[in-house]
Amino acid sequence: MRRTQIIKIKFQLFGFSQSKPKKTERAGNSMNKTTDKSKDISENFTRSFILKKKTPYRIGLIGCGQEGQRHLEEIIRIPEFNLVAAGDVREEALKNVAKTYSVPHVYTNYEEMFAREHLDAVAVVTSADSHFPIIKCALQRGLHVICEKPLTVEPRESNLLVSLAQKKGLLLAVTFTYRFVPDTRKIKELITRRKIGRLMGLHFILLHGTYQHTFSGDNLRKYEHVFTKVKGMVFDCGSHAFDLLSWYADSPVKRVIARAQCNTGYPYPDGCTAILEYQNGVKGLYDYDKLPYYVTSFDENSPWRNFFRIIATGTHGTVLWDFAGKAGNPRQSILKVFTQKGSKEVIFPIYSKERSMQYQQFALSIKSGELTGYFPSPSEAAYTTKVADWVVKDGMKNMLPGLYQIQKKRGASAANNQRK
Numbered sequence: 199m200r201r202t203q204i205i206k207i208k209f210q211l212f213g214f215s216q217s218k219p220k221k222t223e224r225a226g227n228s229m230n231k232t233t234d235k236s237k238d239i240s241e242n243f244t245r246s247f248i249l250k251k252k253t254p255y256r257i258g259l260i261g262c263g264q265e266g267q268r269h270l271e272e273i274i275r276i277p278e279f280n281l282v283a284a285g286d287v288r289e290e291a292l293k294n295v296a297k298t299y300s301v302p303h304v305y306t307n308y309e310e311m312f313a314r315e316h317l318d319a320v321a322v323v324t325s326a327d328s329h330f331p332i333i334k335c336a337l338q339r340g341l342h343v344i345c346e347k348p349l350t351v352e353p354r355e356s357n358l359l360v361s362l363a364q365k366k367g368l369l370l371a372v373t374f375t376y377r378f379v380p381d382t383r384k385i386k387e388l389i390t391r392r393k394i395g396r397l398m399g400l401h402f403i404l405l406h407g408t409y410q411h412t413f414s415g416d417n418l419r420k421y422e423h424v425f426t427k428v429k430g431m432v433f434d435c436g437s438h439a440f441d442l443l444s445w446y447a448d449s450p451v452k453r454v455i456a457r458a459q460c461n462t463g464y465p466y467p468d469g470c471t472a473i474l475e476y477q478n479g480v481k482g483l484y485d486y487d488k489l490p491y492y493v494t495s496f497d498e499n500s501p502w503r504n505f506f507r508i509i510a511t512g513t514h515g516t517v518l519w520d521f522a523g524k525a526g527n528p529r530q531s532i533l534k535v536f537t538q539k540g541s542k543e544v545i546f547p548i549y550s551k552e553r554s555m556q557y558q559q560f561a562l563s564i565k566s567g568e569l570t571g572y573f574p575s576p577s578e579a580a581y582t583t584k585v586a587d588w589v590v591k592d593g594m595k596n597m598l599p600g601l602y603q604i605q606k607k608r609g610a611s612a613a614n615n616q617r618k
């Protein structure tokens with residue numbers, strides 16, 4: 199008899215059923231609100247059952263937008279996971295993914311999905327303002343969670359989730375994508391192995407060329423919720439930077455001095471320059487702008503749509519990393535190491551495996567019962583929420599005029615001005 203069958207029989211002897219609810223039970227809005235003790239004990243059994251169980255793990259995904267579809271592509275490729283359900287508030291999005299990725303069950307209500315599907319884990323790929331209630335509900339249901347960055351919008355919410363995951367003994371894996379990229383991991387390795395001596399300074403510069411041609415209209419509308427509900431691009435995209443900077447500095451932040459900029463008509467910033475002073479004396483410089491393509495590259499064929507540079511300076515050398523990227527086109531990055539012994543240059547070719555790595559590492563984490571080193575710990579992810587919030591708040595006290603405002607003052611649209 200197989201091990202899983204034996205475990206199932208034990209559950210039945212104890213009076214805890216692991217079998218799926220009958221059709222009649224599954225028909226309604228089945229969020230089970232019972233708080234009786236036997237359910238708690240049952241959930242504890244369920245968790246140890248997940249750890250012992252043979253893969254594939256049953257996984258559901260919530261949030262079938264741009265990133266959600268990238269996650270779905272990877273989940274279906276990885277044999278360790280069995281994609282059983284997808285959720286989104288938009289029925290249109292659900293129809294699309296049900297067809298494209300052959301998802302057996304779709305839900306507009308994630309609570310209903312958790313109640314019906316007997317999941318082992320859930321992937322949360324909604325916009326960041328909805329992460330907190332979804333992850334909280336998943337953890338309360340005894341599910342392991344893999345979630346897109348940033349963990350939440352409010353630091354207090356991130357801390358609550360960390361405590362809940364800890365209390366329940368569940369995994370909370372936040373996918374800070376750059377932790378999976380060989381180039382950025384190499385920088386960490388060079389710092390940790392003291393190849394540049396003791397780390398003194400970090401520069402993170404990103405000119406993110408992702409608006410199309412103007413700062414207004416349809417080009418911006420797709421980012422509206424980020425500017426109104428997620429504290430803007432400096433918070434949302436910037437969380438990658440604050441995660442990497444804390445990871446490299448390996449120390450908490452002591453002080454932040456920031457000046458934010460709003461290149462759009464929205465209140466939350468999409469540009470910011472900040473100095474982050476770390477408790478161990480490392481100084482970090484964060485410089486970020488989200489700009490239309492015509493600002494970051496006038497040439498349609500240029501690979502330099504995103505200008506992305508990281509510099510790490512140590513007592514005995516410097517690491518310089520430049521990334522040239524345009525979605526869908528070949529890209530590469532160049533890492534240079536300068537020390538007294540000489541200089542070295544490494545070209546990293548296109549890397550597109552970060553998302554499949556995330557799911558491979560998540561499967562290994564479920565199997566071993568703890569997050570692998572690719573993921574930040576839940577506390578580190580929560581700390582990134584705190585730093586991002588700190589930078590945005592400080593930056594907004596000292597706003598610089600943005601391009602949109604400057605161009606508006608001149609009485610011409612951004613596009614017309616730039617195309618002359």
Ligand SMILES: NC(=O)c1ccc[n+]([C@@H]2O[C@H](COP(=O)([O-])OP(=O)(O)OC[C@H]3O[C@@H](n4cnc5c(N)ncnc54)[C@H](O)[C@@H]3O)[C@@H](O)[C@H]2O)c1
Nearest residue numbers: 261262263264265266286287323324325326328346347375
């Ligand atoms: N790691 C990266 O490089 C990277 C890149 C882009 C975005 N992201 C992150 O991925 C997440 C999603 O971003 P996106 O660009 O795919 O956004 P998106 O707006 O394209 O997709 C979000 C989806 O979530 C759905 N949704 C929102 N609230 C919901 C709820 N309560 N229940 C169910 N569905 C809900 C929306 O209808 C939408 O389909 C964000 O956290 C974002 O920061 C990460």
